[in-house]
Every structure is written in structure tokens, then in C-alpha cells.
Amino acid sequence: MKNISALQPEALCRRCDTSVFAFQTTAELDDLPSITGQPRAMGAVEFGTSMRKPGYNLFVLGPPGAGKHTMLRQHLEKLARSQARPPEWCYVNNFTEPHKPRALRLPLGRGGALRADMQQFVEELRASIPATFDSEEYRAKVEQIDAEFREQEGLALEEIGQDAAKDSIALLRTPAGFSFAPVKENEVISPEEYNKLPEQQREHMEDRMSALRERLEKVIRQAHVWHRQRRDRLRALNREVSQFAVGHLADELKERYKDLPDVVKYLDAVREDVIENVDDFRKPAEAPAPAFGPAAAKPTNFRRYQVNVLVEHAEANGAPVRQEDHPTFQNLIGRVEHLSQFGALVTDFTLIKPGSLHLANGGYLLIDMHKLFAQPFAWDGLKRALLTGVIAIESLGQMYSLISTVSLEPEPIPLDLKVVLFGDRYAYYLLSAYDPDFSKLFKVAADFEDEVARNPERVLDYARLIATVARKEALKAFDRGAVARVVEWSSRRAGDAEKLSTHLQALADVLHEADHWAGAAGRTVVSAEDIEHTIKTQIYRLDRLRERSQEAILRNIMLIDTDGARVGQVNGLSVIQLGDFAFAHPTRITAATRLGDGEMIDIQREVALGGPLHSKGVLTLSSFLATRYAQSRPLSLSASITLEQTYGHVEGDSASVAELCAIVSSIAEVPIKQSLAVTGAVNQWGQVQAIGGVNEKIEGFFDICAKRGLSGSQGVLIPAANVSHLMLREDVVAAVVAKQFSIYPIATVDEAIELLTGMPAGELDARGEPPRGSVNYLVVQRLQQLSKLRQQYARPEGKGVRKASRGRAQR
């Protein structure tokens, strides 16, 4: 029988030696300037940010709470400070197509200047244009045009009137025109008088009036032409005067922006528009706009000369770094707002609002992928902008015909920025598989490790990280004992004595709470005691279910033996994960064997409560059994195994060693020590493989044993490969030191069998036979018995079959 030694206490928890620290408290340490221990991720970030080709955006993947945002932001802000500030963007009115506002790109600080200049320009026009139109020169010219018009009109009417008067006919003005009437002494004659006139005179008069009417009609038609000519002349005069009033102001502005051809072009358009709409400027500035009526429908609109500065970087320090915490479609792409006027929604280019893409253009935009995907159309909008290289503001409502109102199609703005998406690995792989655009747009993956190696260098970095957080968050300094305890906690959190967790949020929580407890205890420096208290209180707040589970075992509601020995019964260990907290408890695994044809029944799987990994473990151990014990004869055995008193889904193969031991015990009818629990996965060759949650599992069984009273024979069998993961609680280590509890590393199933049964497992000799007195020998013997039994049962049945065949043949 192989002698398997229990692990020494030193192997159960890797302590952090405070003597490696050359400081008393973290106050003596400098800040950690950048992230350490993530060379792959940081290499990717540096590459992604320096690569200026399209599509080289970053996808930062890693566990949540690992501080990816903070690290990236710090890195990018530092990088951005050394980069040039991007140009500014404005939207201005498009005078030919007002629904398509024009985008102007301006050098730094010029956007605000143009806005102010245009405001000043309009104010000056509102003063200078009325003054110019009020001048004597203008009035005289208008008078001249009007006088000519009146003269033409007057002469024509007068001529008709005089010709009419020759025949005692008067030209009269009616409410809507003119008429001719026979008069006598300046009064229209009455019908009676008219009827008294000789018929010949009446006829002559009517013919005359008819002829005069024809002339009048021609004059009126001609007057329309004169009026149009007058209007044209007045318009030309107004244009000439306006050009004079606008010209020098516009020229001054153009001179100021002569280095910007687009702005000069815009200013030319402004000048033309002012001249075309000069009447707007002639109205008194102080006249209140009417609230109702036709005048209100078209108020004087000087907004069209405003400059909507969408993005300004005058106050910025380098390239922009922007984090969008609410990445809705509109918050990303920008939007066009509307105003309600008399129940109708109206808008113009001044109501265009920038999105994050505008604000971060020329720099970096950080977005959390989960938030992005929670917003309808946001991902599509972002992709479209990145693929086309422009930001085109679109209204979702109009895109999907949800609203029908006046809207704009602002000129798209060229886009040049790096998008940094944060997400988990699963999402990254899903997107890579299912979204063909994703790999085109996010070519750089920065994959952050969940944990980093625990070596002296990293431990010192960890101490500096603690110092950095403490300073940044205004916490008390941590003494080196506290730092050491945090390092141990970090390894335990990583589930590996050779690693440190990178979960910065959890670290910050521990530091905050320890600072609180230190303060409550009246300490000025956080000590190891405060860290210990913090960890215990954190667990206490979460371990209600663990307590209930242990209580059920201690009250024998859940049947778990921790002493004695039973055939076909072994203590397995189950881990329960509840959010950020995991605990384990022992689970009774039983096996029952009987004569059969090699069938292995996994009860959990039969009732669909076993996951695929659990089923895989059972099938693997079945294969091991058949390979080892039934290579040359049929396995005349049926076995069933179950995890007793489990009422939910069971997953994982970490119980397969325990299940195998229970079956072997059942076949060999050798009892198993109930003072031991076992965990581990088995392969087809009987080797024991590593499992997860080893610390929780050991502690789970230890807690039950400790509460029932440690006997010294109790312990846990763990895969040897898991020894390096051990970061056990101090009380467990203390019990091991006191030889009250043992932890055995096992590499094969035979080692487990020997420890659990106290009998040698028995190695097969050259003939493939195990030695007498071993467990394997008993197994082989039992299987042979079963095989013989099966043969006996098969004979009469075989005859019957032959008879039946004959019977069928006779028929």
C-alpha cells in the first residue's frame, strides 16, 4: 500500500512575508504610474492608439471590475495631452437649401470668433441698413421713381378723363375700379333725365362710354406693366443701396477669414441673402413681434445668420478623451431638436446638437459595450459612422416614419477618432462570429488578464497600487501587515496561491471598508487586523445560505457522516456560487451495484438535473471501470449513482473521483471512511485531474467537522494539481498544524481508494490480476461472480430462444 502523506501546513496557504516590504506604511510609497502585469493588453492598447489607419479601433475585453476603464482613461488622457487639439466644427445656414445646413471646419478658437463676428455683423446691419434707407439720397431716388410712375398713370387717366369730359362724361372711382357716367354740372345725371335725352344722343353717349372703357382697360393693363417696372426699379435701387450698406461690413469679415475659403464662400452667401432680404433689416429693431396673425407666421428671422458652434476646443488640453455613459443613438450621433410654435414643430440649423462622436472627433471615445447594446440602433449608428467615416445626423423618428415634421439633413462631418469599446470576452467572441462588420472596425483586442503572477515584483506593485488608491480616495495609510494580508486575500480571490487578482473594484471595496473599520477602532493606520475584519464581515454579510446549509447538515436534515465507514457511500463536495461569494458543503454520493449488462445509471442525468459536464464525468468513469475490470469479459454489472439530497441542477465533473470510489466500494463491498471527503475529476486512465473551488470545498467540509468536533482522522482528498491553488483559512491551517485535520493530494484513483478504504488498491500483475487482499482483487472477484451468475441466467433463457426460433420455423 502506497503511503500518501498529508500536506504540510506551509503548503496550505502561501503567506505574504512582510519582511519583503521596505516600508512601514503605504504613505511612503509612490503612486503606481501605470498598469502593470498586463503586457499583452497594454501592448495592444499602445498599438491600437498609435495605429492611425481606419478600423483600428479597440475592443477592451476582460472581467468586469478589473479597472479597465480607469486604466484606459488614464493612459489615453496622458497620450492625448501630447496630441494636437482637433479643429472646431460649426453648422451654418445653407441659403440655397435651408434643410441641408452646411458644416464648416475651423481652426482652433475660430468657431467662437466666427459666431461672435456674425452676431456683431447682424447687429451692425440692423443699424446701418435702416440708416442707409433713411438717407435723403435714397428717398429722393424713390420719389423720383414714384413720381415718374404717378405721372405716367396720372397722364393716362387724365387724358381719358378729359376726352370723356368733352362728351359730358365723367370718370368716376368705384369701390373696386372705375366707371364712366354722363354728368351735368358736375353731377351724374339721374335715369329719368337720361331717358329724356334724344335716343340718338343716348346712343352716341353709350358708344362713347364703351370706347372710353376700352381705352381705360388698356390703360389699366398698361398700369400693371408700369407697376412691375416700378417695382423692378425699386428692387434694383434697394439692391444697390443694400450692397453699399452690406458691402464694406462683409468685406471686413471676408478679410478676417480669407485663409478659410469655405468661410469666405459662406460669407458671400450671407451677403447675397442679406441683399435679397433687406426689408427684414429695415424694420425697427425694437418692434415687438406680433404673437398672432399673418405677421406672426413669418417673423423676422435673423437666426439664419447665426453660427452654431457644434464643437469647441478652446479650453481643451490636447486631443479629446470622452467617455459616453449613456450611448443612445442620439447621444452618439447628435440630434436635431425642435421648437413648438403654435402647435407645430419647427427646427433650423441652430437646433443641431452634437453627439459624442462630434465631441470626441480627433480624439478618443470610450463606450461600454453592454450600455451600447442596450440602446436601440446605437450599435448600427456607431458602425455606420465608422464605416463611412462621417457623422451624419439622422432623426430616428423620421427614419422609421414615426413622426412627420420639418427636419434637417445636416451636411455630414468627417470622422477621425478611436473608439474604445469595453466588454466581456463572451461578447467579443459573439460579435466576432456573428457581426461581419465587427472585425473590420475593431481590429485591436486588448485582452486583460483576470489575474497576474504573484512574484516579488508584482507584490511590490500591488503595494504601490494600494498606496495609489488610498491616496486618491483619501484613505488612511496601510501598514505593511495590512498590505500583506491584502496580497493574501487577492491570491485567495484569484483562487491560486501563485496569482493575484486584477479585480480592482473588489480591491477598492476592501480598502474602503478596512479604512472604515480602522477609523471605527480609532486607528490612524490600517492594520492587518482591519483587513481581516473586513474580509470576515464581507463574508458574514453574504453567508446566510452557507449557515443554513451547515445547520441542515448538523441537524441531520441533510445526511452527512463525518465518522465511521459505509459501503457505496462517499462524501463529495459541492460549490455554490452566489454572486461574488462562493461556498461549499459536503454532499453524500452513493452507488448501488447489481447484476446487469454493464449499464451505468446516473440518476441526476436521468431526471435531467445533471449538466453535460457531470454526465461526461460519469461516462468517463464508466469507461475507466470497463477498461480496468472487464477487458476480456462482459461487464455483468449494473450500477446507479446519485448525489443524495440535491434538488437542483448539478454541473461539473469534480465529483467523478468520489463517484468512482463509491462504485468500487459498492462492487468490492469495502466500506469507505466517512471522516474523509473527496473532490477531483477522473480520466479514463484513472488519473485525478484538477478542479475549481478547492479552497471553498476544503473549508466546507472542515466547517462541518469542526462543528461536530475534530477527531484527527478527518480530512479532504484533493487533486495533487490543485495544491498550488491552496489559500486556506487560518483556522483550517491551524487545525492541520494541530494534526486535527488533514489534506491529502491524490494523483490517481487508486490513491483515493487506499485513503478512503484503508486497504491497498492493488496493482495489476503481468497477467492483469490484482493481488489478493486488495480492493481491486475484491472488485475483480465480484465481477467474476456476477459474470458467472449472468451466464447461469442466460442458459435457460438461451434454450427458450432456440425453442422459440424453432417454433417460428415450424410455423
Place this chain on the structure above:
Amino acid sequence: MVERNDDSASSIGRVLIALSAAEYAEQAVNTALSVAQSLHAELAGLFVEDVNLLRLAELPFARETGIATAASRPLEMAHIQRMLRDQAQRLERVLAAAAQRSQLPWSFAVARGQLLAEAFAREADLLLLAGAFGPARLWPVPAVANAAKGPVVAVFDASPGAYRTLSAAMSFAQQRGIAMLVVILAADGAQFERGREQVQQWLARRGISARYLHAAQLDPQRLLELAGSERAACLLLPQASEVVRQHAFATLLAGLNCPVFVAR
């Protein structure tokens, strides 16, 4: 030359606005209102239905040639009457609203006859004559002419309404913040100087200064030219003045681009 220059000779208790078309009703009412308001006078409106138009409509061959269409159509009595009634109602509405807004006493009447005859037959201290039919224009008065920034032109002669003319002109000028031009009708230079001194003193007592112009005689054509060259904002003259009595006064009214007030 009038020697009376006391306040009773210049006081104005009733301003009458007489129209025979509602084309410029708002404009005319606002002008009359501003004067009435500054003088704390009653505002009276008179709409005169032109008798010639009504007679014309009775004639069997009466036709109207529209300004907008240049087309001729039969002119019917019912149509003319309805148009006149509508215009009278519109004028009354405008007048009532303006007077009530300014809390001025007001009245309104409709008469049938000729505008000037009917207006002069009414009791009022100051008449505003506007909107008369006659040899009118085909197109409305240009906006620039309306906004003329020239002075208030007042005719001062020996007639009884001379001081009321001055008083109304002064109110108009003060209210609009514009200058005042007094045309003194005098046979010779000496008489003009005496008249000028008289008016100057009267105005000075009221804190007003004015420009003076000598006219030996005044006919409608001369006044028309003067109003045009000065770009008069308003013309005021006494009713008893020779020029008002002349037959061509109607021509003067039709040719002017500014309101005409006649004082009694």
C-alpha cells in the same frame, strides 16, 4: 390779420374724420386719433356715401372696370350699396376700437352726398379729409411717401380758424417729433414779418419753434408743389382760407400724399 390769439380761439374740442372709402381707414383713423388724443378732443367719424356713385348705379348701362382685372362688368345698385355699407361698418369698427383703446369719446355717422360738402356741413373744430374718390390712382400710395420725414405744414392767414390750425399743427408736430413749417399768407414783406412775429410769439409761449415761409397768394397747385418739395408729413389749413373755398380743393386732396386737416 387776426388779432385774437387767446386759448378759446385755438381750442379744439372735436376732431372729425371724413371718408368716402375705407381703403385707408386704419391709417386715417390713427392720424386723427393721435391729434385728438393730444388735444383731448372728441373723435367723430363720418362716412359719406358718394351720391354720384349711387346715381351711376341706377343707370341701365352702368359698368365698372376693375383695377385688378382690367375687365368691365355691370355695376348694380345692390352691389354698390352693399359695398358702401360694408365700408361704413369697417370704418366704424376701426374708429370705435381706436377710440376705446385711447379712452376718447367718439361718435360715428353715415351721410349721403359729396364728401367735402357733407364734411364741411358737420360740426367740428378740426376736419381730417381722407380717402375721397375722384381721379384716384390705380395703385396705393407708396410706402416711402407715407414715411415722409418732412415737417408739418400749416397755413396761417387772416381767417378765423388760423389759430386752431396752428394749435393742431403744433400737436401733430410735437407728437411725431417733427419740425413745423408755417406758410404765412401776406400781401407784402412787412405784413409777412408782422404775421411771422405774431405766430412766433404764440408758438414761443408754448415752447415751439418753427420755420416760416412767405406766400403772397396760395392756390391748390402751389400747395401741392410745396407739400411735395417739403415732403410734408401733414398739411393743415383754416377752412375759411381762400384755397379751401376754391373749386380745385378737391384736386388738391386727390393729389396729396399726406393727410389734410382743415380747422374752423
